[in-house]
Amino acid sequence: MNNTPSQKSIYIWNLLGNFAAAAVSVLYLLIVSRMQTSEVADQFSLATSIGNLWIIIGQFQVRNYQATDVKSSHPFSAYFYTRLLTVTMMVISLFPYLWTINYDFTNNSVMIITWIIVYRVADAFSDLFQGYFQQHGRLDIAGKAMVYRYALSVLILLFGLLLSHSMVLTLLALALFNLFFVFSYDYAHFKLFDKLSFRNSFSRNTIDESFKIIRVCFSLFIYGFLLTLVFNEAKLSISGAYAKGIVEAGAQRDYNILFMPVFFMSLCILVVRPLITQMAELWQRKKFQVFYKMFLKILLLTLSIGIVITFLTYLIGVNVLSLIFGLDLLKYKLELTILVLSGVLYSFSIILENILIIMRKHYYLLSVYILMFIVTKMITTELVNKYQIMGASISFCIAMIVYAIGSLTIFSIIKFRRK
Template structure:
């Protein structure tokens, strides 16, 4: 029987950081291995398939994690969260098949998308256990799960790809190992806190949970679609033969630091749970102090990231991926600026979730989505990668501005 003793706050913080870093790094490293091992044609397919997998992952997770972690009163039991996740993961895979059929991709591209979607589905399923660990203020366990699993998956995928030079075989092994890890690690540690049961209960409770989180799901789906819209536009041009092979890979390489930067929220997750606790206890001083610290950390982090990107970004990425990217420096800096704006918008949105005002977030996400939908194809067709970067920056600006306006309107109701 594993010990239930709680480690020090420093150890919990350290493991949360390591888990967050590994999550930020895994997609970067997988693309790095693919781009260095396979052709531009296969790297392009992997890039767009991963973007599609990220979008479908939102269906699998249904964006319940923040709600689960801040469910301090225990409105729903873990069983409800688990059953909801099983349903949404099944829906995710169904959506994958529908998407592949709708797009009429060739068999190779279809199988790559299917396997990457399956891998991202395991991420979504593992997340429900990590949500429990966070709710119990044991982010060290969640961090270890992410860290160990991502390291293992990277090693398995890399070795398989180097040995076989076969992307499909490597992705199949990636999925298999990921599924096994959930049973060996996540489920085992969950039994420290409760017994896992799939006994029959009132399904209306699970439906109520999903209904309550529906606005968060819609918001997240729209956001990831906005993030990926330029990639979809580039994919359409690639399928039509308008642009050369490798441009999808190049854009994904440029976009990687943007995505990694936005994962700053992994570091702030413990603070969000504590915000909910302060609010529940009516601790106004503690709540306001913690909120100020969140923005201070974000200001410092994003400032350092942008400076590093300006001086080191393109040279490091070019060497790391063995791909010349110097012609994209302006596009890269525009993408990084958009990523900074999205990080601040994400914080405002999470504050509104703590206040249980997530329904109103649909306004900001829908506005940004519509801007991206109308701008992206035109800008990408006219200016290629630079146009894709501009589309992203404008969309993120709209998202942040409207999020701030909404927060200002409801913040007086924090207590």
């Protein structure tokens, strides 16, 4: 706390932390695929997909707003109270959702989903403290927290399955460990910088500030929720197709493995996360020329890296995944390439969205998200039923094309109006 780290140290720890965050899902699926049956691996894959959707409710997309609140417009107690509300909504809405989609879940499936959600509750609270560290220029602490927590979580999953052979008991241990870690590490480090009075967190002023945060971030939440629905639509359609006998056991697992590189493409965003707060400060100081120059560099770098990765994926992507997961994935060469290209478009769009958040013009993206969601709902089930995993890949790529073109159009219109 007393020794301010160098920018290099902050950048490296942020990079390592976000790499760990992207890699942990791959390692989880790798361990489960190798140590459990295809049926359990499918259940775990679906549970993680639902967890990815429900964490949006828990985080309520407050992180970027919190990190760019460079003037501390809201006290941390208001952000904390907001997170309590959103996590409560996250938990109580789970079972009505499972009842609604009704894919003939077994008791084992429901327990796996439940403990995955508890695990994601820990992620939601960790994200709150990481947002504080980012807001105050200490992303190195956030990076260290992610590296330590995710590394230990992988070991718990591995040895838990080795010792118990039970997916449910292992996920129970994993969830409880993550809750403990967030309290003993993230919160403990937060206390070195600030104090959180639980009494003040429930004061009238804090509650009013919290609802201000919710109102400002509501559009971001809708965007995040719609985007994750788009991400999950193909996975849910595959589950539906399996229930109808259209696809075989293991299809959900295979698609999730092929989809993993999309999350790694998001590293292009996470690597530049320290620059987002800097850009917010440039925008506040009205240094627009420097702001747009930095934005253009980030965009060009992301696209350049994305094109290279897509080309390499076409050449050796399925060979690498087959070797890592011990499965025959060679028949999915084109599907994987399409998904990686979709990940490039996703990264491009997220950069534009972050810029619009800094400008406080993000609410204009509503039409883009609604259009993307409608297109996805219209085409996904039919494509999956007809072309299985290829159909799922094409559907997701079309959605990302809509996302990229729509985001670029909105940004261009706003920039033109400012001129």
